[in-house]
Every structure is written in C-alpha cells, then in structure tokens.
Amino acid sequence: MHENAREKIARFVNAEDAAEIVFVRGTTEAINLVAYSWGLRNLKKGDEVLVSLMEHHSNIVPWEILSKINGFTIKYAKVNPDGTLNYEDFESKFSSKTKIACLSHVSNVSGVINDVKRIAKVAHEHGALMLVDGAQSVPHMSVDVRDLDVDFLAFSGHKMLGPTGIGVLYGKKELLEKMEPFQGGGEMIKEVSFSQGREQCDITWNDPPWKFEAGTPNICGGIALMAAVKYLEKIGMAEVLKHEKLLTEYAVKRMKECSKVTLHGPTDLSSKCGIVPFNVEGLSSHDVALFFDNYGIMIRSGFHCAQPLHQVFKLQSSARASFYIYNTREEIDRFVEVLKEIEQL
Amino acid sequence: MSTVEDYVARIEGTCGEEKDIIVIFKYDKKDEAVARILKKAQLKNSLAGMIFEVAFRDVSFRVYSSGKAIFRGIKNKEALRDILAALLL
Numbered sequence: 001m002h003e004n005a006r007e008k009i010a011r012f013v014n015a016e017d018a019a020e021i022v023f024v025r026g027t028t029e030a031i032n033l034v035a036y037s038w039g040l041r042n043l044k045k046g047d048e049v050l051v052s053l054m055e056h057h058s059n060i061v062p063w064e065i066l067s068k069i070n071g072f073t074i075k076y077a078k079v080n081p082d083g084t085l086n087y088e089d090f091e092s093k094f095s096s097k098t099k100i101a102c103l104s105h106v107s108n109v110s111g112v113i114n115d116v117k118r119i120a121k122v123a124h125e126h127g128a129l130m131l132v133d134g135a136q137s138v139p140h141m142s143v144d145v146r147d148l149d150v151d152f153l154a155f156s157g158h159k160m161l162g163p164t165g166i167g168v169l170y171g172k173k174e175l176l177e178k179m180e181p182f183q184g185g186g187e188m189i190k191e192v193s194f195s196q197g198r199e200q201c202d203i204t205w206n207d208p209p210w211k212f213e214a215g216t217p218n219i220c221g222g223i224a225l226m227a228a229v230k231y232l233e234k235i236g237m238a239e240v241l242k243h244e245k246l247l248t249e250y251a252v253k254r255m256k257e258c259s260k261v262t263l264h265g266p267t268d269l270s271s272k273c274g275i276v277p278f279n280v281e282g283l284s285s286h287d288v289a290l291f292f293d294n295y296g297i298m299i300r301s302g303f304h305c306a307q308p309l310h311q312v313f314k315l316q317s318s319a320r321a322s323f324y325i326y327n328t329r330e331e332i333d334r335f336v337e338v339l340k341e342i343e344q345l
Numbered sequence: 346m347s348t349v350e351d352y353v354a355r356i357e358g359t360c361g362e363e364k365d366i367i368v369i370f371k372y373d374k375k376d377e378a379v380a381r382i383l384k385k386a387q388l389k390n391s392l393a394g395m396i397f398e399v400a401f402r403d404v405s406f407r408v409y410s411s412g413k414a415i416f417r418g419i420k421n422k423e424a425l426r427d428i429l430a431a432l433l434l
Contacts, residue, residue, distance in 0.1 A: 284363045286415055287407060294395050294411045302360035310361075317361025345392065 002219045005226035006209070009168055012229045013153065014144040017173050022209040023222050026167035027135040028058040030154030031102075033169055033212060034131055035062035037179040043099055045071035050093055050101040050128070052077045052085060053312055054109070057305045059102050059133045072099075079312045083110035083265045091122050098128040105137035105153075109306045109320065110265035111248070111275030113137070117148045124149070129175070135159055139324075140244055140273050142237040145170050157221060162228035166221030169212070176208035185214035232325075240325055244274030247323040247332060251276050254336040260343040264313055274323035280342055285319040288342055295338045297331075349429045352378045356422060366425055368414045375412025382408050382432045404428060 003018070010018040024030045043049065049063050053076050067074050075098075077090035085103075094101070101123040105116050120130040131152040137143055138153070139160030145153050152175075157166040171179075181188050188211050190204040205211045232240060249269050255261055260281040266272060280288050289301035300320040303310050310317065321335065352374045359365045370378040379397075386399035386408075395410045406416040419425045 284359075284365055284415075284417065285361060286359045286363065286365045286367060290367070290407070290409050290411075290413055290415055291396060293413065294409045305360075307360075316363050317359075341392065345390075345396075345398075 001226075002217060002222045005222040008226045008229055010170075012233065013138065013168075013170055014146050015170055016146065019208050020145075020170055020173050020176065022169040022171065022176070022212045023217060024154075024167045024169050024212075025165055025218070026156040026158070027056075027133060027154040030152075030167055030169035031058055031131070031133065032062045033182045034152050034154075034171070035066050037182045037212065038129075038175070039063070039066050039100070040070065041180060043067075043070045043072040046097060047072040047099045048093075048095065048097040049074045050077060050090070050098050050123075051075070052090060052103050052114075053079045053308045054083065054085065054107045054112070054114075054306065055102065055104055055308070056108050056133060056135070057307070059104060059131075060308070063102065073097075076308075079309060081312070082267065083107065083112050083309070083313070084271070085112070085114050087115070087118065090119060094122055094126045094128065096126065098123070098126050100129040100131055100151075102131045102133070104133040104135070105143070106134075106140065106273050106275075107306075107309070108136050108275070109277055109304050109309050109318065111136075111272040111277075111322075112266060113141075113271055113273060116150060120149050120151075136273065136275070139232075139240075140237075141241040151175055157225040157228065160225075160228055161231060162225040163221055166218050166225050168225075171208075173208065176212070179208075179212075181205055181214065182212050183214040187217065188212065188214040235325060241273070243325055244323050245269070247327055247329065248272065248274045248276060250329055251321060251323070251332045251335070254332060255339065257336065258339050258343055261339060264315070264318060274327075276321045277318045278321070279315065279318055280339070283342065283345060285317040287345075288319045291342050291345070292335075292338060295334075297335055297338060347434055349426060349433060352381075352433050353429065356425065358422075363417060366416045366419055366422070368416065368425070368429065370412040370414075372412065378433060379408055379410060379412065382414070385432050401428060401432060 006021045007018040010021045075093045078086040116132050123130040129151040132150045134153045134155040138155040153170040158164040192203050262279050264277040285301035302317045354371045355369045357367045386401040390398040397408045408414045
C-alpha cells in the first residue's frame with residue numbers, strides 16, 4: 001500500500017514516474033533534501049541561488065546554511081508592496097551563474113499565486129534548475145509538474161487533510177538519479193559489503209526514490225496521505241480552488257466593513273488563494289489571535305515563518321485568516337462578527 | 346505548597362517584532378488561574394466576561410477565559426515568572 005500511495009501521489013501531481021516521488025517529513029525536509037543532496041555537491045563559490053523575498057523560512061534558511069559551507073551567493077528577488085512577485089526583478093537576476101531558482105507557488109502570508117511556469121522557463125533558459133515550494137498550492141489547486149516544468153516540487157501532508165510527519169519531494173527522475181543520498185541507513189542502499197582482506201566498505205546506493213528514504217519509512221503517513229489525495233480528487237481540485245476563492249472574496253468583502261482592519265496583499269483576488277492577512281489598529285496580531293481563540297476560531301499570528309515578507313510590508317507581525325474545503329460562508333459571518341467585537345477593544 | 350508550574354502549562358514567546366509573551370494555563374487549572382489573577386490585578390476593561398484587560402505592578406496584560414494570557418513589555422521570562430508568582434500564589 002505504501003508504494004500504491006507513491007503511485008497515487010505521482011498521478012495527483014502528474015509526475016511521469018512514481019520513482020519521482022520521495023516521501024519526506026514535510027516541505028521543510030524536502031527542501032533541505034535538495035539543498036544537501038543536490039546543492040552540497042553542485043553549488044560552489046561564484047555560483048548563485050535565486051530566492052524570492054516572499055519565501056517561507058524553510059526556503060531561505062537551508063540555502064543560507066549551505067552558502068556558509070560552499071561559499072555561493074544567494075540573490076533575493078523583490079516583492080511588490082502589494083505582495084505580488086516582482087517578475088522583472090526576479091528575471092533580471094538570472095545569469096549564467098544562477099544554478100537554481102527557488103520560489104513558492106503560493107505565498108503562505110498573502111496567498112498570492114506565483115507564475116512558477118514563467119519563472120521555470122527563464123530558469124531553464126539560463127541552465128538553472130527550478131525548485132517550487134508547493135506547500136500552499138498542492139492542497140488548494142491542480143498542480144501539474146510536467147506542465148509547470150519544474151525540477152523539484154515540495155509539499156506537506158498536513159496541509160491537505162493528511163497527517164503531520166509526511167510530505168513529498170517531487171524531483172525529475174534524471175536529477176534524482178544523479179543526486180547523492182540525503183541521509184544514510186537502511187532502505188537507501190542496495191549493498192554494504194567488505195571484501196575479504198580489505199578494510200574498505202563498498203556501498204551501492206538504492207535507486208530513487210528509496211535512495212533518499214533512509215530508515216523505516218513513515219508507512220502510515222504515506223497511506224494516510226494517499227487517502228487524503230483520493231478524498232480531494234473526489235471533490236476535484238478545480239472545485240476546491242473555486243470554493244476557496246468564493247470564500248476569500250466573501251471574507252474580504254465582509255472584512256472591509258471593519259474600519260479598524262487593514263487588509264494586506266493584492267487587491268486583485270483572482271491571483272490569490274484562500275489566505276487573508278490583516279491587522280487590527282492598536283492591537284498586536286497575537287492579541288487578535290487569542291481573541292478569536294476564545295470564540296473557537298483559529299487564525300495564525302506573527303511572522304508565519306516569513307519575516308522577510310513582513311519587512312517588505314513594514315509590519316511587526318500580521319494575523320492570517322485562511323480557508324479550506326471545510327469552511328463555510330456562515331463561518332466567515334461569525335468571524336466578521338467577532339472581528340467587529342475586537343475592534344471595540 | 347503551590348508553585349507557578351501548578352498553573353502554567355507553557356510560556357511562549359511569540360514570533361513578530363512585538364515580542365509578546367503568551368502564558369497558557371493548565372486546562373484543569375485555567376478557571377482558578379484566571380480567577381486568582383482577576384482578584385489581585387486591577388481590572389481596566391472587560392469584554393463579554395471573556396476577555397479582561399488588567400494591570401499589575403505597572404504591567405498591562407490581557408487574560409482570556411480560554412485560559413491564556415498575553416503579556417507585553419516584559420523584560421524576560423524571569424520577570425514574568427515573578428509577576429505570575431505574585432498573582433497566582
């Protein structure tokens with residue numbers, strides 16, 4: 001069943017081969033896997049890695065750590081004041097030195113959907129690879145890795161009705177085959193042997209994807225993620241996105257009734273997913289979150305692991321309302337009702 | 346003899362430039378903790394009997410009936426611990 005799960009997930013993102021699906025703990029581990037398995041051996045002083053300023057820390061920190069070891073340069077592409085990607089700046093930063101471009105498909109702060117296909121095309125024209133953080137896109141819309149032509153795609157199970165501790169790294173087969181293992185142990189080897197009379201250990205790696213899955217796999221997690229994928233497919237990813245967009249439009253419309261509430265992100269809602277970042281005048285985002293918590297409404301507060309984007313927005317922190325298939329218009333009405341009470345604090 | 350740990354499940358520093366500190370009281374002790382705080386601290390404002398804006402020793406903070414409190418402007422966790430001890434014990 002674990003391997004069935006791999007096949008199911010491969011089809012879900014339209015991978016060519018189930019061997020392109022590596023099970024990991026989550027998006028963070030997937031990006032770290034690429035950084036260490038590919039980056040450690042392929043990035044050197046003089047090379048450049050291109051990252052946007054809207055990234056989650058998990059798509060910044062692994063590259064920063066690695067750059068301290070290998071001495072390559074990280075270039076950060078600008079974000080417009082409304083939270084959209086500055087494509088001109090991103091594209092202008094590509095050069096023959098660029099080895100990989102790293103970009104989130106959907107911002108976890110603003111919900112902005114990035115045209116990763118466009119950036120992937122430019123990356124490939126410069127001979128660079130394209131890594132996409134799909135943590136906020138794969139659960140919410142149809143993602144086709146072959147259509148996008150991305151080299152790596154990372155996503156997490158717990159953001160798409162699956163359990164925590166399971167996630168996926170999609171990687172093009174030819175790349176995974178050339179990459180060295182991420183961690184060592186069982187499962188990821190074919191053979192570990194000592195020839196008689198020699199003190200040298202000969203190790204043969206397993207084939208991808210197992211080459212990257214050292215140790216006993218999270219079998220339950222993989223199977224549970226397959227169940228989540230089946231459930232989402234039954235609804236249809238187009239329907240999931242449609243539902244979220246309707247909720248987002250409704251939430252934004254209703255939140256505009258609140259005079260002390262400032263909404264962040266683009267005004268063009270067609271280019272964003274079900275995420276609405278906001279602040280309430282005179283209150284920290286944590287106050288706002290605790291207030292909602294008291295009413296059984298869960299929102300996120302703080303930097304959302306994306307401090308650089310908050311610096312772009314010139315915010316100390318933000319509150320974030322987000323929607324998924326289980327949310328309703330009635331819940332948004334209740335949310336706005338409580339928000340109006342918060343304004344009175 | 347009671348200790349702060351009898352009431353407090355977790356103390357978390359928030360992420361964000363505000364550097365707020367959130368105190369989460371133990372579920373079975375939350376009502377008692379909130380009651381003790383309200384007894385000793387000065388109530389400045391309350392909303393629906395669920396959210397209380399209070400002050401104690403020149404520190405303003407909010408207490409939520411859900412069993413959480415948010416402090417700001419506290420020097421460090423030691424200073425917070427002193428305040429919690431004075432309020433809860």
